[in-house]
Amino acid sequence: MEIIKRGEIVTSTFVHLGDEDALPADGAPMDVTVTLARWQSERQALRAHPGAVGVRLSPDDELEPLLPDLDALALVAVEFPRFTDGRGYSLARLLRERHGYRGELRAVGNVLRDQLFYMHRCGFDAFELQPGKSIHDALSAFEELSVRYQAGADEPHPLFRRRVGSGM
Amino acid sequence: MYQYDIEDQRLVEERAAQFRGQVQRRLEGSITEDEFKPLRLQNGLYMQLHAYMLRVAIPYGLLSSTQLRKLAHIARVYDKGYGHFSTRQNIQYNWPKLADVPTILDELASVQMHAIQTSGNCIRNTTSDHLAGVAPDELEDPRPYCEVIRQWSTFHPEFAFLPRKFKIAVTGTPDDDRAAVRFHDIGIRLVQDPAGGEHCFEILVGGGMGRTPHIAKVIREFLPYEDLLSYLEAILRVYNRYGRRDNKFKARIKILVSELGIDEFKRQVDDEWAQIRDGGLKLLRSEIDRIKANFAPPPYRELPPHDLRLSAEGLSADPSLRHFVRNNVKAHRQPGYCAVVISLKAPGRPPGDASDTQMDVVAELADEFGFGRIVVTHTQNLVLPDVEQQRVAELHARLREHELHTANIGTLTDSICCPGLDFCNLANARSIPVAIELGERFDRLDYLADLGEVSLKISGCINACGHHHVGNIGILGIDKIGEEAYQLVLGGSPGNDASIGKIVGRAFNRAQIVDAVQTVLEVYLRDREDANERFIDYYRRVGEEPFKEALYGDHQEG
Structure with missing residues (x-):
C-alpha cells in the first residue's frame, strides 16, 4: 500500500490485523499492526513474531498501558474513524511531546488531504489516505500555510517567541 | 487597534489561496459535499435555506473605518446591498455565490480580515466588551488578551475538530459584565490580584445557551497573566479528549463539566496544566507589551470634564435628541468624551442589518467624529467609542439623515x-x-x-x-x-x-x-x-x- 511518509510516497508493508485475525501460522515475517487490547493480551507472542509489530490506537484509548512498550514498537498508528473526530490529534501530541515517542506515527482511517496539515503539526509523520483519494495531490497539502502561531512537531516555539524583539 | 505584522498578513493571504483551491476542487467534483462541508464551515460558509451564508470574523468586535468600508463594498458587490451584524460581534452575508467567496476572502485579507473559524467545531471568534478601552469602570483593557487568544486559537492543530463549537469571551470590567462571559464555553474576567500584583484572570467554564442553558462555573479564581494560554490549552485538551461525541446535543463543554462535576473537571484540567504550565506557552511580557501598544488610546484633546451642552441636550425639546443622549450615549474615561451607540434596531428593519450605504456612512462618521474606530456590540449595534461630548448633537443630526439615529439603546425595542x-x-x-x-x-x-x-x-x-x-x-x-x-x-x-x-x-x-x-x-x-x-x-x-x-x-x- 502506498502511504505518505516524511513527505514522500513510499510503500508500506504493514497489514492491519483485526482482533479475530490470526498471526501468520508459518512464522512468516509479515509486518502487522494490532489493537492496543490485543497488544496487552498477547504481548509475549507478538514480541516473538518475526515481522515488525505496531500498535493501532483508537481515539478513546488511554496511552498509559502502552508507555512501557513504546521503544519496542515499529509503529504507532492512530485511527480516525471519522475525520471529524479530533481526539487523535491530542494523542499524537501527547505521544511526541510528553512521552518522547520518536518512531513512526501514522494516521489511518478517514484521513483526507485537508487534515494533513494539522496532523503533521501534531506529530504524525506517516499518512494512510482514505482509499480512492489522490496521494499525489495530497502531498501538496503540507505547505499551504507557512505561518504557524503555535509550536508543533514542525516548529519548536510559538510565533510569539519567534517574533523579532521577543527576546529569543 | 491591532495591526497585523508581516506574518499575520501572510497567513490570511495564504488562507484565502488555500480556500480558493478547496472551492475549485469542490466545483470540479474531486471532493464530495460531505468532505467540503467541514472545510467551508471552518471558513464561515454555511448552506442556508436559500443560499450560502458567509460569516466574517470581527475579532472582539473592533473595526477600523477602512475595514467597515470594505464590508460595505462586499455587501454592495457580492451580496444584495446589506450585511447582518450577529450576536457574536461578526457580520454575515446571506447571498454570496460560492464561486465569489475566494475573491471575497482576498478582499478581506487586503484589510487584515478573514473568515477563519467563524463556524465549525473549533475555537470561534473571541468576543469582548463593546466599551473595552473606554469604559470608566474598566480594570484593564481586555482586547490585548483577546488578540493573544485569537492568535493562539487560529489554526490550532490540535483543536480543529473538537466535539462541538467553542466560544471564549473576555471582560476587563469585573463589576459590570457587558460581554455575557458566564454564557460562554470559557469566560475570562480580569480581576485584581489579591496579593496586589498585576491583574489576574478569573476563569469560568461550561456556560452556554442552546437547548440546555448553563451559567459558567469558576474553575480558577486567580490565574497569573503569563499562564493564560497554558491554562486554556489544558481545558481544551481535556475537552477534546473527553467531551461527548456520541450526541451532537450533548457535545458542548457545559455537558462534560456538568456530568463530571466542576471539581472533577477542575482536577483533570489541573493535572494536565501541571504538565504544560512551564512550557513554551508561558506568555512573554515583551509580547504582551507589543500587543498592548496597538491598543494605546488615540490622541484625545484636552477637554473640560463635563460638557454643559451635553447635559442640556439631555433636556432638549427635540425628543429624538433627548432620548438619544439618555439612551445611546455612554460614559467615557476621558474627560469630555463619550461613547455613542448607533442603533441597528430602527422600526421596520430586521435587527442587526445595515445597508452598504449605512456602513459607508458610519465609516465616514467614525473618521470625522471618532479616530476611525467602530465596535460591533453583541447586542447587534455599532459603537463610535471616542466622540467629543460637545459634538453629540451634530453627530445625531448626521445619523438622522440615514435613519441611524434610533434612540432605543437598552430599551425594549433594542432587541x-x-x-x-x-x-x-x-x-x-x-x-x-x-x-x-x-x-x-x-x-x-x-x-x-x-x-x-x-x-x-x-x-x-x-x-x-x-x-x-x-x-x-x-x-x-x-x-x-x-x-x-x-x-x-x-x-x-x-x-x-x-x-x-x-x-x-x-x-x-x-x-x-x-x-x-x-x-x-x-x-x-x-x-x-x-x-x-x-x-x-x-x-x-x-x-x-x-x-x-x-x-x-x-x-x-x-
Missing part, C-alpha cells in the same frame, strides 16, 4: 434577534417579523423611556442564537404541529447577576405573541414600586404569578 426561519435552516419559526412588529407596536420614545431598562431577546428555535434564555423577556419560536408558535420566557439576564429565564406557560401563536408581550409590560407598569424598580428587579421580587394570571387568566395552562 436581540436571530435570523430565524426567513434565512436559517434550523429555525422552527420566524423571528425577524416578530421583532419588527414589536418595534412598530412600541415605537413611542416616551413609552420606552417609561419602561426603562428592559431587554427583549428572540430566538427562532431552541438553539437560542437570539439569546432568549437571558432576555428579561425572551421569545422562543417553536413548531407546534406544523404551525409557528412562540413561548414567552421571563427573568433572564446575561450580566454579573446572570440568570436563566423561565417559560411562563403555554405558547402563543403568531397573532398573539406581541399582545402577550404588551400584557407582560402592562403588569409591570401597573405594579412596580416606582420607576426606579427595573423590570428584572420587579420580576425577581414578585415572581411569575402576576404575569401568569394576566396572560392566562382562569384558564388552566395546557
Whole structure:
C-alpha cells in the first residue's frame, strides 16, 4: 500500500490485523499492526513474531498501558474513524511531546488531504489516505500555510517567541 | 487597534489561496459535499435555506473605518446591498455565490480580515466588551488578551475538530459584565490580584445557551497573566479528549463539566496544566507589551470634564435628541468624551442589518467624529467609542439623515434577534417579523423611556442564537404541529447577576405573541414600586404569578 511518509510516497508493508485475525501460522515475517487490547493480551507472542509489530490506537484509548512498550514498537498508528473526530490529534501530541515517542506515527482511517496539515503539526509523520483519494495531490497539502502561531512537531516555539524583539 | 505584522498578513493571504483551491476542487467534483462541508464551515460558509451564508470574523468586535468600508463594498458587490451584524460581534452575508467567496476572502485579507473559524467545531471568534478601552469602570483593557487568544486559537492543530463549537469571551470590567462571559464555553474576567500584583484572570467554564442553558462555573479564581494560554490549552485538551461525541446535543463543554462535576473537571484540567504550565506557552511580557501598544488610546484633546451642552441636550425639546443622549450615549474615561451607540434596531428593519450605504456612512462618521474606530456590540449595534461630548448633537443630526439615529439603546425595542426561519435552516419559526412588529407596536420614545431598562431577546428555535434564555423577556419560536408558535420566557439576564429565564406557560401563536408581550409590560407598569424598580428587579421580587394570571387568566395552562 502506498502511504505518505516524511513527505514522500513510499510503500508500506504493514497489514492491519483485526482482533479475530490470526498471526501468520508459518512464522512468516509479515509486518502487522494490532489493537492496543490485543497488544496487552498477547504481548509475549507478538514480541516473538518475526515481522515488525505496531500498535493501532483508537481515539478513546488511554496511552498509559502502552508507555512501557513504546521503544519496542515499529509503529504507532492512530485511527480516525471519522475525520471529524479530533481526539487523535491530542494523542499524537501527547505521544511526541510528553512521552518522547520518536518512531513512526501514522494516521489511518478517514484521513483526507485537508487534515494533513494539522496532523503533521501534531506529530504524525506517516499518512494512510482514505482509499480512492489522490496521494499525489495530497502531498501538496503540507505547505499551504507557512505561518504557524503555535509550536508543533514542525516548529519548536510559538510565533510569539519567534517574533523579532521577543527576546529569543 | 491591532495591526497585523508581516506574518499575520501572510497567513490570511495564504488562507484565502488555500480556500480558493478547496472551492475549485469542490466545483470540479474531486471532493464530495460531505468532505467540503467541514472545510467551508471552518471558513464561515454555511448552506442556508436559500443560499450560502458567509460569516466574517470581527475579532472582539473592533473595526477600523477602512475595514467597515470594505464590508460595505462586499455587501454592495457580492451580496444584495446589506450585511447582518450577529450576536457574536461578526457580520454575515446571506447571498454570496460560492464561486465569489475566494475573491471575497482576498478582499478581506487586503484589510487584515478573514473568515477563519467563524463556524465549525473549533475555537470561534473571541468576543469582548463593546466599551473595552473606554469604559470608566474598566480594570484593564481586555482586547490585548483577546488578540493573544485569537492568535493562539487560529489554526490550532490540535483543536480543529473538537466535539462541538467553542466560544471564549473576555471582560476587563469585573463589576459590570457587558460581554455575557458566564454564557460562554470559557469566560475570562480580569480581576485584581489579591496579593496586589498585576491583574489576574478569573476563569469560568461550561456556560452556554442552546437547548440546555448553563451559567459558567469558576474553575480558577486567580490565574497569573503569563499562564493564560497554558491554562486554556489544558481545558481544551481535556475537552477534546473527553467531551461527548456520541450526541451532537450533548457535545458542548457545559455537558462534560456538568456530568463530571466542576471539581472533577477542575482536577483533570489541573493535572494536565501541571504538565504544560512551564512550557513554551508561558506568555512573554515583551509580547504582551507589543500587543498592548496597538491598543494605546488615540490622541484625545484636552477637554473640560463635563460638557454643559451635553447635559442640556439631555433636556432638549427635540425628543429624538433627548432620548438619544439618555439612551445611546455612554460614559467615557476621558474627560469630555463619550461613547455613542448607533442603533441597528430602527422600526421596520430586521435587527442587526445595515445597508452598504449605512456602513459607508458610519465609516465616514467614525473618521470625522471618532479616530476611525467602530465596535460591533453583541447586542447587534455599532459603537463610535471616542466622540467629543460637545459634538453629540451634530453627530445625531448626521445619523438622522440615514435613519441611524434610533434612540432605543437598552430599551425594549433594542432587541436581540436571530435570523430565524426567513434565512436559517434550523429555525422552527420566524423571528425577524416578530421583532419588527414589536418595534412598530412600541415605537413611542416616551413609552420606552417609561419602561426603562428592559431587554427583549428572540430566538427562532431552541438553539437560542437570539439569546432568549437571558432576555428579561425572551421569545422562543417553536413548531407546534406544523404551525409557528412562540413561548414567552421571563427573568433572564446575561450580566454579573446572570440568570436563566423561565417559560411562563403555554405558547402563543403568531397573532398573539406581541399582545402577550404588551400584557407582560402592562403588569409591570401597573405594579412596580416606582420607576426606579427595573423590570428584572420587579420580576425577581414578585415572581411569575402576576404575569401568569394576566396572560392566562382562569384558564388552566395546557
